Amino acid sequence: MDDHASRFARANRLIDDEPPAVHEAPGAxxxxxxxxxxxxxxxxxxGVGVSMLTDDNYGGATIAASGPSSRRLEELQFxxxxGPGIDAFASRRPVLVADLLAHGSSRWPGYAPAAHDQAVRAVFAFPLQVGAARAGAMDVYxxxxxxxxxxxxxxxxxxAEVAMDVLVEGQNGAEDGTTTMDLDDVLANRLEVYQAQGMVMVDLGVSIDEAMARIRGHSFASGxxxxxxxxxxxxxxxxLDRDMP
Incomplete structure (x- = not known):
């Protein structure tokens, strides 16, 4: 077995050996x-988190996390x-920040101090991709x-390669009806964000970008x-109205 195949197999063994959560989600x-x-x-x-992302940076969704704090950090980017996962996805390259405040504050003026407040001192993001296909990012805190x-x-x-493999297999299985995975729920959440964005745009008479900024502002302000x-x-x-964040 070559080195790559050996590393891939070992990663899958570690995942297999990891005890499932009490209320573990099904499938992928x-x-x-x-x-x-x-x-x-x-x-x-x-902590570690995995999120799906979209090219327009509007429809992202957290898929999985090692715990509640990591899930909050994933959602903070949206x-x-x-944030690092968004940048890793957009650039198709890993984003490695060994000192978040020293090297991340100018890059992410909102995310860096907020993540630092949640005890993150370093963050490493890896794009989930195979060939030309991209799905999201995996973040290590x-x-x-x-x-x-x-x-x-x-x-x-x-x-990260294993995570992409799981996503590809999961989506392929969902298409032919051979799996009970909950990826549809993740996709539904992404569609709800788009729908809410359109509603705010119409209600306030603002641009699509401003509508998303309003939703994000309310999300962050309300925690x-x-x-x-x-x-x-x-x-x-x-x-939302014009005076709300």
């Missing part, structure tokens, strides 16, 4: 949650519209500054996930 989502936990232990890291070792970087790249804010806008429980 559950496997990605175990992937996040397994990588968090293997590096070690404070609330602010900036650490509570102390410093670079990842060469071995840790190799391991993270391998887990809620952007998908939850979108759901409330659609249902009428929240109606």
């Amino acid at each position: 989502i559950g496997r990605l949650e175990r992937l996040c936990s397994a990588l968090s232990r293997a590096l070690p890291a404070t 609330s602010l519209g900036e 650490r509570d102390r500054p410093g670079p990842l070792s060469g071995r840790a970087l190799t391991q993270a790249f391998t887990f 809620r996930y952007i998908s939850d804010v979108a759901t409330d806008i659609i249902s009428g429980r929240i109606r």
